[in-house]
Amino acid sequence: MPTATPPSPDVAIETRVFWERFKKEIAAALLILLLGVIAFVGYRFYTDRRVAAASTLLAIAKNAQEYQQVIDRYPNTAAAADAYILLAEAQRKEKKFAEANTTLQTFLAKFPEHELVSTARMAIAGNLESMGKTDEALAMYQQVASANPNGFDTPVALLSQVYILKAKNRNDDARRICENILTQYRTSVWAGEAMQQLRLLKPSSSSAPGPTAGPTVPPMIAAPPPAPQAPPQPKKP
Numbered sequence: 001m002p003t004a005t006p007p008s009p010d011v012a013i014e015t016r017v018f019w020e021r022f023k024k025e026i027a028a029a030l031l032i033l034l035l036g037v038i039a040f041v042g043y044r045f046y047t048d049r050r051v052a053a054a055s056t057l058l059a060i061a062k063n064a065q066e067y068q069q070v071i072d073r074y075p076n077t078a079a080a081a082d083a084y085i086l087l088a089e090a091q092r093k094e095k096k097f098a099e100a101n102t103t104l105q106t107f108l109a110k111f112p113e114h115e116l117v118s119t120a121r122m123a124i125a126g127n128l129e130s131m132g133k134t135d136e137a138l139a140m141y142q143q144v145a146s147a148n149p150n151g152f153d154t155p156v157a158l159l160s161q162v163y164i165l166k167a168k169n170r171n172d173d174a175r176r177i178c179e180n181i182l183t184q185y186r187t188s189v190w191a192g193e194a195m196q197q198l199r200l201l202k203p204s205s206s207s208a209p210g211p212t213a214g215p216t217v218p219p220m221i222a223a224p225p226p227a228p229q230a231p232p233q234p235k236k237p
Contacts, residue, residue, distance in 0.1 A: 054079035064090040088123060097127040118144050118153045125160065138164045155181055155190040162197050171201045193230045 054074035061067050067087035071080050084107035091100035104120045106129075111117070125140035141164075144157040158177050165174035178201070181194035 003017070011016075018130050050074060051077055051079070058083055058086075061086070064094075076110070081107065081114055081116075084110075085116055085120065085123075088120075092123070092127060092130075095130075097130050101127050116150050118148055121147075122157060122160075125157075129164070134164050134167070149184070154193075155185045155188050159190055159193060159197070166197075166201070175201050 028137040038111065049144045054070060057073065058067075058070045061070055064087055067083045067090065070083040071087070074080050084103055088100040088103040088107070091097075091103060101124050104124050107114070107120055108117060114120075121140055121144045125137045125144070128134075128137035128140060138161060139156045141160045144151075145154050145161070146152060158181050162174045162177050165171070165177070175198060178194045178198040181188075182191055182198070185191055186195075
C-alpha cells in the first residue's frame with residue numbers, strides 16, 4: 001500500500017521562512033477578519049432588537065401622536081412604514097386631508113418599493129376628492145390603474161374614475177371604463193358594480209326626441225273651408 005511522501009526539508013524551511021517574514025501581516029488580516037465577523041454579528045443583533053422594539057411600539061400605538069413616535073424613534077423600519085399609513089388614516093378621520101396627503105407622500109418617497117404603494121396613492125386620491133380637487137383625484141386614479149394593471153387596487157381605481165366622470169357628465173368616458181372592467185376583470189367582485197353603473201349611464205350627447213311631424217297636405221288639394229251659412233229668416237206671423 002503506497003504511503004504519503006513526507007514533506008521535504010526544503011518545503012518545511014520555506015514555510016517557516018514565509019511565516020517569519022509575513023507573520024505580522026497574516027496576524028493583522030486575521031484580526032481584521034475577526035473584527036468584521038464581530039461587527040456583523042453585533043449589527044444583526046442590534047438590528048433584530050431594533051426591529052422587535054419598533055414592532056412592539058407600533059402594536060400598542062392607538063393614535064396619531066403614537067404613530068408619529070414610532071416614525072421618529074425607528075425610521076426606515078418596516079414598522080415605521082406601517083406607521084405612516086396608520087398616521088395618514090388617523091389624520092383622514094380627523095378631516096385633515098392635506099396633512100394626510102403630506103404623510104402619504106413622505107411614505108412614497110421613503111418606501112418607493114413597498115407593497116402598499118398603490119394603496120397609499122388610492123388614499124391620496126380619496127383625500128383629494130374630499131377636498132373637492134376632482135381633477136387631481138382623477139389623475140391619481142388613472143396613475144394607479146396604469147402603473148399596475150394586475151394590481152388588486154386597479155378595479156377600484158377604475159370604478160372611482162367612473163364616479164368622477166359621471167359627476168362631470170362625461171358619460172361616454174365612464175361607459176368605456178365600465179366596459180373595460182367587464183372585459184379585463186370579469187371575475188372580480190367589482191364587475192357587478194361596473195355592470196350596474198353601465199345600466200345607469202346615458203349617452204352624454206343624447207337629447208330628447210322631438211315630436212314626429214305628420215304628413216303635410218299640400219294647400220292646393222286641401223279640403224275647402226265650409227261655405228258660410230245664411231242667417232235664418234224670421235218666421236211670418
